[in-house]
Amino acid sequence: MKIYRAIGLAAFLLFTLVACAHDGKVAVGAINSDELFSQYPDFSQAYQQAELSAPEQEQVKGWPEKLKVTTYFGTWCHDSQREVPKMLKILALRPDLSSELLALDINKSDPEGKAADAGIAFTPTFVVTLDGQEIGRIVERPETSLVGDISAMLAI
Template sequence: MKKIITNVVTISCVVLATQQFSAQKVVVNREVESTKDGKMLLGPQTKEQFTKAPYADWYVKEHDEYAVDQKAISELKKDKLGSYNITAFIGTWCEDSHRDFPRLMKVLEAAKYPEGKITVIAVNRKKESPSGEEGLYNIQKVPTIIVERYGKEIGRIIEMPSTGYIERDLVEILNKDDQSVIKEIFKK
């Protein structure tokens, strides 16, 4: 019996060690240099990366100058935006991303959205990231802001908000989600 337990423990240790060695390391805040675009971010990013040069030139200005729609922010808080996951695909070379990504971040700050719940993926001009996350979401244009709940996509904002305001588009997405839940309840 003692020998069996020893063998099970030994095998378990070997399996766990193998899993640790084979686990893929995710690089965060990867920065590359290209001859055409200069410095560019690729893959998962943190908010702090955008407050550093050369990204701060466009990020800080757009973030600080954007006036959020307070009525829409109140709606987002009421609709519990924090219970949704948000993934933003951006290009640090893209003018639309320069405009809308800082605005998105200001909206999320105003709505008290948990900073750890947003995933920011920077892509190159081919809309590719090092780990291929764009393929899972079929990203064709940037910025693309995806709202998910319970692992299911609820809606997305592609390239620019249809209302002209990210916060109003987010309210529309959350309202659509609420209506689909109500329809599902009454369908039964």
């Protein structure tokens, strides 16, 4: 019976790795949105398709200037390919907000060790800080929406 579990687990892990692979290219470390979009067309396409409703745009405009969003993600990860372009579209509305994009390898690490320092276990993880203090995280997918979850952290 244990052999079947081991085979099943191995097959699941292999499927997961294959499903998240992206042409063998994996960005690691700090990256900007221009580099991301030029090197990873899936992210660019999802960014072009992302839309914010008028109420969401108004909420984002009301966020405080001292808000920062640090995005830990994998170019190899389908959750990142779905959520990161949406976050970049949101942040494009407020270029005055501080943000950082950190691409992680399949082990969810980066050369500077920032992901380990932040305790990142899943991608994407959006760490939201205000005045340098963490006020919340969105891990893998938002509960309501990216805008809604951040606004809830801010109690807007």
